[in-house]
Amino acid sequence: METIISVKDLKKNYGKFEAVKGISFDVYAGEIFGLLGPNGAGKSTTLEIIETLRDKTSGKIIVDGLDLDKSPEKIKKIIGVQLQTSGFYPGLNLLELIDLFCGLYNTKTDSMQLLEMVNLKDKAKNKYKEMSGGQKQRFSIATTLINHPRIIFLDEPTTGLDPQARRNLWELIKTIRDKGTTVIITTHYMDEAEQLCDRVAIMDEGKIIALQSPDKLIDDLVASGFERPKVTKSANLEDVFINLTGKDFRED
Numbered sequence: 001m002e003t004i005i006s007v008k009d010l011k012k013n014y015g016k017f018e019a020v021k022g023i024s025f026d027v028y029a030g031e032i033f034g035l036l037g038p039n040g041a042g043k044s045t046t047l048e049i050i051e052t053l054r055d056k057t058s059g060k061i062i063v064d065g066l067d068l069d070k071s072p073e074k075i076k077k078i079i080g081v082q083l084q085t086s087g088f089y090p091g092l093n094l095l096e097l098i099d100l101f102c103g104l105y106n107t108k109t110d111s112m113q114l115l116e117m118v119n120l121k122d123k124a125k126n127k128y129k130e131m132s133g134g135q136k137q138r139f140s141i142a143t144t145l146i147n148h149p150r151i152i153f154l155d156e157p158t159t160g161l162d163p164q165a166r167r168n169l170w171e172l173i174k175t176i177r178d179k180g181t182t183v184i185i186t187t188h189y190m191d192e193a194e195q196l197c198d199r200v201a202i203m204d205e206g207k208i209i210a211l212q213s214p215d216k217l218i219d220d221l222v223a224s225g226f227e228r229p230k231v232t233k234s235a236n237l238e239d240v241f242i243n244l245t246g247k248d249f250r251e252d
């Protein structure tokens with residue numbers, strides 16, 4: 001297993017407050033790695049440090065063999081970071097926005113192929129503000145791929161989407177992983193982490209308290225004698241919703 005990100009004893013203080021308290025973990029090349037935890041656990045702080053967007057207090061970080069202290073500019077070139085959807089010019093169409101990003105990254109891309117991957121080819125000439133929430137999210141994920149990165153960072157990519165749009169996005173993220181890009185994702189949805197992530201790190205109060213595959217974490221909990229309160233129904237309301245409105249891709 002090739003390690004593509006190595007974090008050792010990372011600490012981040014905001015004044016006297018210790019937001020990240022000496023965490024260590026490795027991310028493997030080609031996996032979807034989830035960072036989970038309650039609000040304020042230190043997830044965004046950790047990601048922003050790895051993304052070279054925030055200074056650390058101490059610790060060592062290597063990204064694809066590059067030392068963050070020595071080569072932040074080189075690291076920027078091999079990563080893709082998802083912008084919040086509010087960060088796009090609303091009046092430009094999707095092709096114009098992709099051109100703009102290509103200019104920023106000083107690179108070229110096949111815009112239509114990129115839009116096809118995220119199922120937005122039909123919307124190429126539509127303005128950004130004319131997209132639905134799910135379409136905006138898909139487009140913002142597409143923009144992380146413009147500089148052909150080795151690693152992409154997605155911060156709560158499915159927040160606010162309906163169940164079908166979320167499932168579409170999961171498929172998209174798996175496709176990106178299957179094409180060889182490493183994906184780091186934060187989410188508050190445990191079903192999403194279970195479906196999507198090869199491994200998850202659970203953070204709480206600035207520390208990593210568990211790091212494993214979702215399957216292994218669940219098996220360990222069951223082995224410890226944990227029992228869920230009795231399940232009385234073998235489907236839930238989301239199953240009803242998906243069953244009624246269809247599982248297939250549709251315009252979200």
Ligand SMILES: Nc1ncnc2c1ncn2[C@@H]1O[C@H](COP(=O)(O)OP(=O)(O)OP(=O)(O)O)[C@@H](O)[C@H]1O
Pocket residue numbers: 014017019037038039040041042043044045046
């Ligand atoms: N610029 C800052 N100055 C001071 N404190 C900060 C700053 N940014 C974050 N913090 C604090 O650091 C802690 C960790 O914040 P962080 O945003 O990393 O958490 P998070 O796990 O991403 O939370 P969420 O799930 O809410 O996004 C919080 O207590 C937060 O208030």
